[in-house]
Amino acid sequence: MKEIRVGIIGFGTVGSGLAQTLYEQKERLTQKTGAVVVLARVADINIKCLPNHLQGTVLTADANDIFNDPSIHIVVELIGGIEPARSFILKAISKGKHVVTANKALLSIHGREIFAAAVANGVEVGFEASVGGGIPVIKSLKESLVANRIEAIQGIMNGTANYILTQMTDHGTPFAEVLKDAQQKGFAEADPTYDVEGIDTAHKLAILMTIAYGLHVKFDDITVEGISGIRPIDIDFAREFGCRIKLLAISRNHGDHVEARVHPTMVPVDHMLANINGAFNAIQFTGDTVGDVLLYGLGAGMMPTGSAVAADVVDIGRNILSGSINRVPALSYLPEYIGEPTITPMSRLTCPYYFRVTALDQPGVLSTISGIFGKYSISIQSVIQKGRQDDEPVHIVFRTHLASEEAVEKAIGEIDALPFCTDTTIKIRVLVDEK
Amino acid sequence: MKEIRVGIIGFGTVGSGLAQTLYEQKERLTQKTGAVVVLARVADINIKCLPNHLQGTVLTADANDIFNDPSIHIVVELIGGIEPARSFILKAISKGKHVVTANKALLSIHGREIFAAAVANGVEVGFEASVGGGIPVIKSLKESLVANRIEAIQGIMNGTANYILTQMTDHGTPFAEVLKDAQQKGFAEADPTYDVEGIDTAHKLAILMTIAYGLHVKFDDITVEGISGIRPIDIDFAREFGCRIKLLAISRNHGDHVEARVHPTMVPVDHMLANINGAFNAIQFTGDTVGDVLLYGLGAGMMPTGSAVAADVVDIGRNILSGSINRVPALSYLPEYIGEPTITPMSRLTCPYYFRVTALDQPGVLSTISGIFGKYSISIQSVIQKGRQDDEPVHIVFRTHLASEEAVEKAIGEIDALPFCTDTTIKIRVLVDEK
Numbered sequence: 114m115k116e117i118r119v120g121i122i123g124f125g126t127v128g129s130g131l132a133q134t135l136y137e138q139k140e141r142l143t144q145k146t147g148a149v150v151v152l153a154r155v156a157d158i159n160i161k162c163l164p165n166h167l168q169g170t171v172l173t174a175d176a177n178d179i180f181n182d183p184s185i186h187i188v189v190e191l192i193g194g195i196e197p198a199r200s201f202i203l204k205a206i207s208k209g210k211h212v213v214t215a216n217k218a219l220l221s222i223h224g225r226e227i228f229a230a231a232v233a234n235g236v237e238v239g240f241e242a243s244v245g246g247g248i249p250v251i252k253s254l255k256e257s258l259v260a261n262r263i264e265a266i267q268g269i270m271n272g273t274a275n276y277i278l279t280q281m282t283d284h285g286t287p288f289a290e291v292l293k294d295a296q297q298k299g300f301a302e303a304d305p306t307y308d309v310e311g312i313d314t315a316h317k318l319a320i321l322m323t324i325a326y327g328l329h330v331k332f333d334d335i336t337v338e339g340i341s342g343i344r345p346i347d348i349d350f351a352r353e354f355g356c357r358i359k360l361l362a363i364s365r366n367h368g369d370h371v372e373a374r375v376h377p378t379m380v381p382v383d384h385m386l387a388n389i390n391g392a393f394n395a396i397q398f399t400g401d402t403v404g405d406v407l408l409y410g411l412g413a414g415m416m417p418t419g420s421a422v423a424a425d426v427v428d429i430g431r432n433i434l435s436g437s438i439n440r441v442p443a444l445s446y447l448p449e450y451i452g453e454p455t456i457t458p459m460s461r462l463t464c465p466y467y468f469r470v471t472a473l474d475q476p477g478v479l480s481t482i483s484g485i486f487g488k489y490s491i492s493i494q495s496v497i498q499k500g501r502q503d504d505e506p507v508h509i510v511f512r513t514h515l516a517s518e519e520a521v522e523k524a525i526g527e528i529d530a531l532p533f534c535t536d537t538t539i540k541i542r543v544l545v546d547e548k
Numbered sequence: 549m550k551e552i553r554v555g556i557i558g559f560g561t562v563g564s565g566l567a568q569t570l571y572e573q574k575e576r577l578t579q580k581t582g583a584v585v586v587l588a589r590v591a592d593i594n595i596k597c598l599p600n601h602l603q604g605t606v607l608t609a610d611a612n613d614i615f616n617d618p619s620i621h622i623v624v625e626l627i628g629g630i631e632p633a634r635s636f637i638l639k640a641i642s643k644g645k646h647v648v649t650a651n652k653a654l655l656s657i658h659g660r661e662i663f664a665a666a667v668a669n670g671v672e673v674g675f676e677a678s679v680g681g682g683i684p685v686i687k688s689l690k691e692s693l694v695a696n697r698i699e700a701i702q703g704i705m706n707g708t709a710n711y712i713l714t715q716m717t718d719h720g721t722p723f724a725e726v727l728k729d730a731q732q733k734g735f736a737e738a739d740p741t742y743d744v745e746g747i748d749t750a751h752k753l754a755i756l757m758t759i760a761y762g763l764h765v766k767f768d769d770i771t772v773e774g775i776s777g778i779r780p781i782d783i784d785f786a787r788e789f790g791c792r793i794k795l796l797a798i799s800r801n802h803g804d805h806v807e808a809r810v811h812p813t814m815v816p817v818d819h820m821l822a823n824i825n826g827a828f829n830a831i832q833f834t835g836d837t838v839g840d841v842l843l844y845g846l847g848a849g850m851m852p853t854g855s856a857v858a859a860d861v862v863d864i865g866r867n868i869l870s871g872s873i874n875r876v877p878a879l880s881y882l883p884e885y886i887g888e889p890t891i892t893p894m895s896r897l898t899c900p901y902y903f904r905v906t907a908l909d910q911p912g913v914l915s916t917i918s919g920i921f922g923k924y925s926i927s928i929q930s931v932i933q934k935g936r937q938d939d940e941p942v943h944i945v946f947r948t949h950l951a952s953e954e955a956v957e958k959a960i961g962e963i964d965a966l967p968f969c970t971d972t973t974i975k976i977r978v979l980v981d982e983k
Contacts, residue, residue, distance in 0.1 A: 134695050134837050135695070137836075137837075138695045138696070138697070138837070141695070141697065142694065142695060144762065144881050144882060144885040145694055145877065145880060145881055145882065145885075147882055241692070247835075247837070247838035247839065247841065248841055249684065249687075249688040249691075249692030249693070249841070249843075252684075252687065252688070252691060252692050253684040253687070253688065253692075256684075256687060256859060256862075256863060257676070257684030257687050257688075257856070257859050258684070258855065258859070259577065259580055259858070259859050259862045260569050260570070260573040260576070260577060260854075260855055260858035260859060260862065261573070261855060262573070262576065327579065385823070385844065388820070388823050400682075400855065401572075402569050402572075402573070402682070402851050402852070402854060402855040402858070403682035403845065403846070403851070403852050403855035403856075404682065404845065404846050404849075404851070404852055405845060405846070406682065406683055406684070406843070406844065406845035407843075407844040407845065408841070408842075408843055408844070409820065409841065409842040409843070409844065410838065410839065410840060410841035410842065411838070411839045411840070414839075416837050416838070416839070417837070417838050417839055419695075419837060420693065420695055420696060420835065420837040420838035421692070421838075423694070423695035423837070424691060424692050424693070424694050424695060427691075427694045427695065428691060431872075431875050431876060432872070432875070434875075435870075435871075435872035435875045436870075436871065436872065437866075437867070437870035437871065437872035437875060440866050440867070440869075440870045440872060440875075441866060442580065445580060446579050446580055447579060447580065447582055450579040450580075
């Protein structure tokens, strides 16, 4: 029987999940492909032996043993980070190996170099697992929505951040406390920066924008704000405005420019994205033909990510078996049609806003602040001021109609300079579906 | 430039949507495939001319003109129904044409014959549009979840039924009134039987089960109940139990037997499927590797369905261009591995139930009914009896713990024979996620 021979670099959580999947699904994969997927080699510098079920798989500490094995078709890179992952992938490609990776950080920064090398060497790079874990995001965008101009991408793409916000919403617990608990339970990394500051989400958005629009979007193109500044009081006020706070990746396609932003967002409760809870992810594409399509599932974890990596291995394997390598272009568009993005400056953004101003409870405060909003043509939809406790400053909360980010920045600058404002004003953008 | 040449049979809503999509997305498709998708011919007996933008497309009243055109690679069947659709598809296949169809009724009844003919003739049959309209259901199941044993399929697969239930839920309007309104607005067919009686949903479930499990499941295998018996009072009681009523397709894979059922279901409000409203569809797959994945979008309509048909055309087109026909088996598993299903008898089903008993308001009614449930080991979780109006019979509503359908049928038979029960007892199954 024909074989699809695989080498894995990095035998951590996802690597061992993939090995387990290939073992458990072996017969099923043969029944679907007519071939056997063989895990030929595993390279990892930290482990001494492989699980018992991996009979016949060779363990090595040297990734070169994989690159130099002429029998291996597909190299799966699962060590993460930039180096040596980048060098390993480029070396695999130069040796004529196909590559599968879940490394969103690498692809969103060095993707252009990697995909160009793959084209030059006539090999494939599969990266389904880089966005949304086991959710079929990349294949759906590239193949199922092929006959669509993608108008917008909106999604919850980081399970840790969504878990924290969900806990804060359900229990009113402060951010730091939920984070600490999540770290103890293993739901959050020891260094949670990538997850809670929106960096991981931005990596993923860059990848999706590239294939959605046929533009070389990279991580640096994306404006990123995290959730560490969100307080339970903001979640409570959001509830009063009929919203939940979610960390969203948002991109809208304006034709000659595209939005690229990751930030906490107030999402109306009747929107699907408001109802994605816990560690789940959901990514919504808006296509001019199909309308809104939303894909939901576990965006991380050993087995879900293993499912996506295995699907890429089989996908490339089918192309090897049928002699149709690069049957679908890696980035959806053929390389010669991929252009440079013009990113919408944040100052040009227009949306409704939520502000929480913290001020001393004095006469004239509300009128002064309202006056500043009026000066910048920021129209207020509603205001909430809750009774103060003792001599503490009060929170005055505003929900605006559509306003421009440029005006908002200026207004907040003036407001925060007022003598009675005791803390920086919190600004959260409100999601509106532009149709 | 290379061409993928297409003929459409049936130029109704979806046919013209496809033609419009191929026209509007022409340049984009070339940028993604390196080829041109050409709509060579359209066959329809009811139209006199084609839209202006279809320059160069030949209109005919005779489908044979498409079968006999040696330049045409792919025949798209969009007339629906069993005949002549079946004969047309078999003829196209016998002429060596690839086929794309959205015809779920046909595939769920004659799929076996059609797919066998396709295998014998070495052609492909694409049917993404047959389930979930523009939502990438089929491709995700066949390719993205390839390394999964599918444990369960649960979904809202008919937009008309879901629209009606949503209207009933939001406005308390009776079924007949909402249906009439939906018909006037064009959201429901003049003959709504297929949609509201669950038949269309069952057609789709048969197709999904076949590719999910590698079993030849057909429409007749599925137990079907519709929503025409649902009353606003049931929706109100569901709300009191923290649920919404949805028409679900449900299949669970027990290994040696598989559940296959379509019926109104009480879905807890915190379940994603409870929050799918209006004409939207959502299909959830549970895989042993990936966990739960849910796909959401518009399950019908000119353009969403056109998006799915166009994706199939491109998918087959890529295989033509790269010489990899049947790169992915049409039914996910290779034909030799597809077996016969053993369907779980409904009597063996176990789930929580909702009952609405209608009875005269007499002493001893509740104890008699409760006694019958007890006799059949049906354990009651909660009971609601609302105050009667004048001399009308009262509704007594029960929500049970897990109970067997066999016991439930016997108990209801006895209850409905009681002299003080004035109407047939309504039974609605309650969704529980078995983990």
